[in-house]
Amino acid sequence: MNRLEQLKQAAQYIREQISGDLPDTGIILGSGLGTYADSLENPVEIPYRDIPGFVTSTAPNHKGVLFAGRKGGHSLLVMSGRFHYYEGYSMKDVIFPVQVMALLGIRRLIITNASGAINPDFRPGHLMLIRDHVNMSGMNPLIGPNLDELGDRFPDMSDVYNRDLRKKVLREAQADGIELYEGVYAMMSGPSFETPAEIRFLHTIGCDAVGMSSVPEAIAAKHAGLEIIAISALANAAAGISPVPLSGSDVLEASAQIADSFRTVVDIAVNV
Ligand code: HPA
Numbered sequence: 001m002n003r004l005e006q007l008k009q010a011a012q013y014i015r016e017q018i019s020g021d022l023p024d025t026g027i028i029l030g031s032g033l034g035t036y037a038d039s040l041e042n043p044v045e046i047p048y049r050d051i052p053g054f055v056t057s058t059a060p061n062h063k064g065v066l067f068a069g070r071k072g073g074h075s076l077l078v079m080s081g082r083f084h085y086y087e088g089y090s091m092k093d094v095i096f097p098v099q100v101m102a103l104l105g106i107r108r109l110i111i112t113n114a115s116g117a118i119n120p121d122f123r124p125g126h127l128m129l130i131r132d133h134v135n136m137s138g139m140n141p142l143i144g145p146n147l148d149e150l151g152d153r154f155p156d157m158s159d160v161y162n163r164d165l166r167k168k169v170l171r172e173a174q175a176d177g178i179e180l181y182e183g184v185y186a187m188m189s190g191p192s193f194e195t196p197a198e199i200r201f202l203h204t205i206g207c208d209a210v211g212m213s214s215v216p217e218a219i220a221a222k223h224a225g226l227e228i229i230a231i232s233a234l235a236n237a238a239a240g241i242s243p244v245p246l247s248g249s250d251v252l253e254a255s256a257q258i259a260d261s262f263r264t265v266v267d268i269a270v271n272v
Contacts, residue, residue: 004147007096010053011103014077017046018068023077025270026101026226028217030113032255033233034080036263040069048081053100055083055093066097074270077101084213086191091141095220102150102224109221110269111230112262114255115211116193116238116246118203119183124237125258127265128181129169130161130230133215134207137189141216142223151223160222165229168272169265176268178261183208185232187215196240210238229269233258 001009015022029036037043046066048054056064063080070076083094098109117124146153166182173180186202188194190212194202202210209232221228235254236242244250255262 003092003145004149006053007099007103010051010096010100013051014046014066014068014100014104018044021070021075023068023075023101023104023106025074025076025108025110026098026106027076027078027110027266027270028082028112029078029080030082030213030233030255032114032235032252033112033259033262034063035259036266037067037078037080039263040067040071040076040078043067043069053096055089058087072267072271076270077104077106082213082217085137085139085189085216086212091139091216092144094216095141098217098220099147099150099224102221102226106226108227108229109217110266111214111217111221111228112266113211113214113232114235114251115185115209115232116236117209117234118199118238118241119208120241122181122183122208122234124234124254126179126181126234127258127261128183128209128232128234129166130185130214130232131166131182132161132184133218134184134186134205135215135219136202137187137215141220151225155223157219157222160218161228161230165227165272169229169268172268172272173265176264178264180265181208185214185230186210188212193246194239199238199240209234231262231265231269233262
């Protein structure tokens with residue numbers, strides 16, 4: 001079976017589970033942010049292991065379940081758990097769910113993650129809307145035969161995180177009293193955290209936050225013509241800025257503490 005057939009098979013399987021109510025929006029929940037799925041109305045739970053072509057997520061606290069449900073007049077597909085390049089998966093595995101959701105007809109993808117704050121003015125414990133990214137993973141998920149059915153061979157990346165949507169999200173978050181920064185996200189492959197020298201380099205080239213995900217999904221989503229809004233939970237100050245060594249469990253704990261404002265900003269992103 002070729003890639004397109006695999007994607008279509010997964011889309012067909014999901015369509016059968018959600019009986020008719022086709023999703024308009026996809027959401028990828030990042031580290032420590034999984035509780036958003038609890039707020040769906042009458043969710044259908046589809047374990048990744050049952051979906052043909054999905055790999056399973058091994059990252060801590062990444063549940064490995066696709067939730068389909070309604071919220072505020074929208075029909076959502078919510079990924080609780082994503083696949084990371086650092087887990088040893090190929091970039092093709094990492095973007096498989098995004099391409100399946102595109103085939104299912106979603107128009108908008110909301111991508112979330114936890115990151116380390118590089119910009120000294122950005123305080124950990126707050127959220128950052130991603131304005132643009134720098135792909136430092138060393139890979140591009142679209143390498144290989146192009147899926148013409150989804151998008152162009154050389155997709156434009158000059159407005160991945162749509163400017164008008166960002167403006168609206170920022171305005172509404174502010175009206176709700178949420179301090180939402182806006183900045184550039186760098187993806188490093190991980191799984192080791194960065195060195196202080198790498199963080200100084202990322203700062204120099206204009207990055208405000210660093211993490212180990214999201215960029216492959218954003219590239220695949222842009223290729224497929226989706227609207228993209230990406231929200232990063234600044235879980236810690238990046239290496240060399242943080243007074244303490246970084247740890248994965250601290251990241252999970254810190255992003256879980258932002259859960260309330262996170263849920264509000266995701267709701268805003270669904271509805272703008
Ligand atoms: N670096 C990379 N990924 C991260 C970080 C970080 O400091 N914090 C949360 N995810």
